[in-house]
Amino acid sequence: MTGAEGVTRTAVVYYSGTGNVHKLAAAAAEAAEKAGAETRLRRVPEYVNESLAPEFTEWTQAWEENAGAIGQVPAATVEDLGWADAILLGGPGRFGLVxxxxxxxxxxxxxxxxxxxxxxxxxxxxxxxxxxHGGQESTILSLNNVFYHWGGVIVPPGITDEILTAPSNGNPYGVSSVSGRQAIPGRLAEQVTEDNLAAIAYQARRVVEIATALRLGRSLAPRG
Structure with a gap:
């Protein structure tokens, strides 16, 4: 922890295959910064040098395009996790798994x-x-299971703001977007809606608010 002085440190760490999760992560980092956090946006790099599915040419082209587009984002290290007071971790679901x-x-x-x-x-x-229904909730819960092992204080968005009930949102476990069944080269992440971006911004602000309250020893109970 950073202690009573200074600002809350927030790490937004993500893996993105064709750009959708990158777009959510960038919005989360921007919102955390605006909420007063010192923020690191960090991408998890591929551990292979070529597409896992080269026969799916549209997906592979979008994957290559995304790799070039996010190349300027610093690669994540575990030191980023140790540095942070708050961690937002994101990635696409693959068969309902991380x-x-x-x-x-x-x-x-x-x-x-x-x-x-x-x-x-x-x-x-x-x-x-x-x-x-492509495994959003099981992917989120898989990530949250990691947080249980780490001893983290898990902060879901819940249904704590009206943006979570927008038609393209609705997952109380963690903000989720629907990327579509086919990646389209030259049109990265176009299926990420403005409501998705507003929801992930809200989730980031909520994380920063609660992390700051815990860091400074403030009460989280509602006033009354």
Whole structure:
């Protein structure tokens, strides 16, 4: 923790295949900054040098385009997790599970966890899938299961703001977008709606607010 002085440190760490999760992560980082947090936006890189599905040419072209578009974002390290007071972790769902590059990154954090360096941090997660029922909730819950092991304080968006009930939102576990079943080159992340972006911004602000309250020892109880 940063202590009573200074600002709340927030790390937005994500893996994105074709740009959808990147767009959500960038919006989360921007909102956290505006909420007063010192923020790191960090991408989890691929651990392969070519598309896992080259026969799916449209997806592969979008994957290559996204890799070039986000290349300027610094690569995530486990030190970013240790640095942060609050962590937002995001990645696409793959068959209802965490995408392999993000899982690989998570596994590298076990030394931090072993010495208790992640305990007590505020944590939240987000995702994108190819269909409304493409495993959004199971992916989010898989990420939250990691947070349980780390001893994090999990902060879901819930239905705590009207933006969460917009037609393209609605997942109380973590903001989720529907990327569509087919990636389209030259049109990265166009299925991420303005309501999705507003929802992830709200989720980031909520994370920063609660992390700051915990860091400064403020009461979270409603006034009355």
């Amino acid at each position: 995408a392999a590059p993000l899982k690989h990154f998570i596994e590298q954090a076990w030394p931090l966890n072993a010495r208790g360096a992640l305990a007590g941090k505020v944590m939240s997660s987000f995702t994108s899938t190819g269909a409304p």
